Amino acid sequence: MIKINDSFVSKLKPPLSGNFIHWDTQYKGFGIRITASSYKSFVFKYILNGKKRVYTIGSNMATTFAKERYKKLMLDVLNGIDPAKEKQNIINSPYLKDLIFTYLEDIKSHLKIKTYNEYKRWIEYDILPYFKKTKLIDITKNQIQSFHLLFVEKKHTGNRCLGILSSFFNWCIDKDLLNINFAKGIKKYKENFRDKMLNEIEVKSILNHLKQCNSINSYAIYLLLLTGARKGELLQAKWSEFDLEKGYWNKPATNTKQKKVHYIPLNSSALEVLNRLKEISNSIYLFYNPSTKTHIKDIKRYWNNLLKETDLQDIRIHDLRHYFASMLINSGEDLYTVGKLIGHSNIQTTTRYAHLQNHRLERASEKVSNYLEGFN
Incomplete structure (x- = not known):
């Protein structure tokens, strides 16, 4: 034996x-x-x-x-x-440019459509120009390091490309095409994550513009600001997810980032906007595109025009979600409650707003100081 x-x-x-x-x-x-x-x-x-x-x-x-x-x-x-046949098919395409697309299609079913498209874009525009004539057997760790150094001014892109290459090399190892991951051990750039918080003047400018516009896109911006929802959650939402009488939105797990059902109560302003939108809607989707026969995929063009007309700069649609959370914190809500409303499955994710809570606590504490000074 x-x-x-x-x-x-x-x-x-x-x-x-x-x-x-x-x-x-x-x-x-x-x-x-x-x-x-x-x-x-x-x-x-x-x-x-x-x-x-x-x-x-x-x-x-x-x-x-x-x-x-x-x-x-x-x-x-x-x-x-047949493993032997699969291996031979891959070996017959020895260039990275051929193998990396085989890899991408192989993992496609495990990726969101948005992630797949991002991977494809980074591969086509950033990775392939550098490795277009490179054979898999000729790749070295020094070459990957040199490639990564090209993105010292574009740290986010450099880190994402390094991540894709690392995943690709692991795939090659799994296919018995490589024995080593050349990207392993290469330190990623430290990214300065953007933490933009809208101010009252910017929000008032956005609201004034929305009041003058009655397009379906303007309703989407209103609701993002009033619910703190992610753009993707809202744009693919169906009316069946909402109970406008009881005032709640039951987001299905298929639409949420955390892949869990997310129930949120709707405030009176959000319900008002939804009722107005319901009157002009004739689809199962809140935001329907008659050209594609499905929900609207993006509102980026509308958002860019809004910023141009309001003379605002450096503001993303996602910043509306941050503003929703910051308003709650500044009004006295705790991090746990805020996290539940915006759909954070982990309280640690919500701690990015902790500094706002600290400022509120500092102001509250100062009231005691001012009160006691009144005795002097």
């Missing part, structure tokens, strides 16, 4: 000539091959479409890792996928 583990592999003696495969008695088709020159590699024996094959899993790896690869390969075979 043979149980292949690290101890067993380390004690293997080479044959006098050729090679010999030791088969594990517990994992059917899993073996360790050793040559006369003491070279060891893990293998997988399988039968598919009547043909017997021995597939090389890889060498210089822990037995536990090799067994995990074996389990994935076994599952492929059970699903009618």
